Amino acid sequence: MTELKRFAAAHVHNPRALPAVYGPMQARLLNAQALDAAKRVISSWPGYAPTPLYDLPGLAGALNLARLSYKDEGPRFGIGSFKALGGPYALYRVLAAEIAAKTGEETVPSDAIMAGRFRDLLAGVTVACATDGNHGRAVAWGAQLFGCRCVIYLHEHVSQGREDAIAAYGAEIVRTPGHYDDSVRAVQADSAANGWHLVTDTAGADYGAIQTDIMQGYGLIPDEALGQLADAVPSHVFAQGGVGGLPAGVFAPLWERFADRRPRLVVVEPQNADCLMRSAVAGEPATVPGDLDTVMACLAAGAVNHAAWEVLDTCADDFLAMPDAAAEEGMRLLADAPFGDRPIVAGESGVASLAGLVAAALDSELRAALDLDDASHVLVIGSEGATDPAIYERIVGRPPAAVLKG
Numbered sequence: 457m458t459e460l461k462r463f464a465a466a467h468v469h470n471p472r473a474l475p476a477v478y479g480p481m482q483a484r485l486l487n488a489q490a491l492d493a494a495k496r497v498i499s500s501w502p503g504y505a506p507t508p509l510y511d512l513p514g515l516a517g518a519l520n521l522a523r524l525s526y527k528d529e530g531p532r533f534g535i536g537s538f539k540a541l542g543g544p545y546a547l548y549r550v551l552a553a554e555i556a557a558k559t560g561e562e563t564v565p566s567d568a569i570m571a572g573r574f575r576d577l578l579a580g581v582t583v584a585c586a587t588d589g590n591h592g593r594a595v596a597w598g599a600q601l602f603g604c605r606c607v608i609y610l611h612e613h614v615s616q617g618r619e620d621a622i623a624a625y626g627a628e629i630v631r632t633p634g635h636y637d638d639s640v641r642a643v644q645a646d647s648a649a650n651g652w653h654l655v656t657d658t659a660g661a662d663y664g665a666i667q668t669d670i671m672q673g674y675g676l677i678p679d680e681a682l683g684q685l686a687d688a689v690p691s692h693v694f695a696q697g698g699v700g701g702l703p704a705g706v707f708a709p710l711w712e713r714f715a716d717r718r719p720r721l722v723v724v725e726p727q728n729a730d731c732l733m734r735s736a737v738a739g740e741p742a743t744v745p746g747d748l749d750t751v752m753a754c755l756a757a758g759a760v761n762h763a764a765w766e767v768l769d770t771c772a773d774d775f776l777a778m779p780d781a782a783a784e785e786g787m788r789l790l791a792d793a794p795f796g797d798r799p800i801v802a803g804e805s806g807v808a809s810l811a812g813l814v815a816a817a818l819d820s821e822l823r824a825a826l827d828l829d830d831a832s833h834v835l836v837i838g839s840e841g842a843t844d845p846a847i848y849e850r851i852v853g854r855p856p857a858a859v860l861k862g
């Protein structure tokens with residue numbers, strides 16, 4: 457019988473979480489109408505298909521849960537992560553507004569842009585952003601789809617494999633010293649100086665439509681999942697956070713739709729980059745001092761996206777912070793599937809939500825604190841596949857293709 461490894465997770469319950477009806481502030485930022493609009497646009501792009509939702513009955517049994525559903529964002533548009541839903545959608549909205557302003561056209565559908573109808577106009581447009589890997593890859597993919605120039609800023613800790621994946625979409629790469637937050641500041645300054653459109657997935661108190669459009673795109677994840685679950689509403693949803701856009705984008709539609717019957721919403725972060733948990737404790741956006749090093753490279757954010765925090769502040773019920781070893785073990789657990797489930801390929805950041813669930817379910821105090829029991833149906837967001845295959849192989853011991861062959 458396989459013994460699951462136990463890891464200690466830090467836990468904070470959010471005293472400000474409101475179980476009542478969706479808040480007016482949150483509804484101003486993210487709402488069902490805007491989600492419908494995002495869905496219409498994104499589902500019209502080439503290669504769109506809902507990502508798979510897998511039931512993992514073996515692991516659910518080992519964790520003494522009724523049901524475990526895993527939303528696998530690895531295959532999203534062939535770019536490896538859920539990020540293809542956010543940055544490219546915000547980019548489309550930026551380009552459509554630019555085209556409308558210059559041509560007077562009232563509606564600018566994305567297929568007209570992709571067909572090259574505005575090629576000359578877009579030849580002078582540059583978009584830019586900073587990234588830990590996945591957001592920049594998604595924006596580069598979108599820029600190639602829509603035909604504009606793209607410059608991506610990478611801090612010094614982003615792996616070569618992730619740089620190569622971004623450059624493959626024709627983006628220019630700028631390397632900056634320091635961590636993610638340093639690269640965010642660098643691209644902000646250069647975009648302002650050069651007149652580039654900054655499609656950034658994080659912002660301070662001056663956040664705007666780009667950050668909310670990105671999160672609105674992420675709303676397709678729970679929307680698809682509920683359809684795939686034939687409207688069986690999970691009791692818990694676990695989503696990992698970097699700057700907070702993913703959990704905010706996933707949780708908001710669930711709160712809006714289910715109000716006080718919403719699932720219990722749990723944010724999972726790396727121990728060394730727990731800016732969301734710190735914000736929950738402080739009651740306002742907080743930063744992580746010092747070293748952000750974590751194997752969960754795409755979650756290595758020290759500062760919160762204020763737009764995401766507007767939502768998470770009263771939406772997220774709990775925050776968990778995990779050691780790196782839990783994520784690595786989670787990757788092997790999904791790959792080896794020792795309880796008879798299908799093997800799943802998940803990257804270091806993509807598996808964080810599952811790692812958080814495993815740690816919580818095996819710890820009697822935390823299990824009780826999160827109301828997890830043998831009647832619980834947990835939905836975890838698997839936010840990426842093997843976005844850096846070399847790192848994946850080092851941790852799991854074999855390449856992604858070998859895992860899928862079983």
Ligand SMILES: Cc1ncc(COP(=O)(O)O)c(C=O)c1O
Nearest residue numbers: 590698699700701702754839840
């Ligand atoms: C694979 C993966 N999961 C989760 C996240 C977290 O998203 P956010 O920073 O919007 O919270 C990221 C961010 O880059 C990511 O790449």
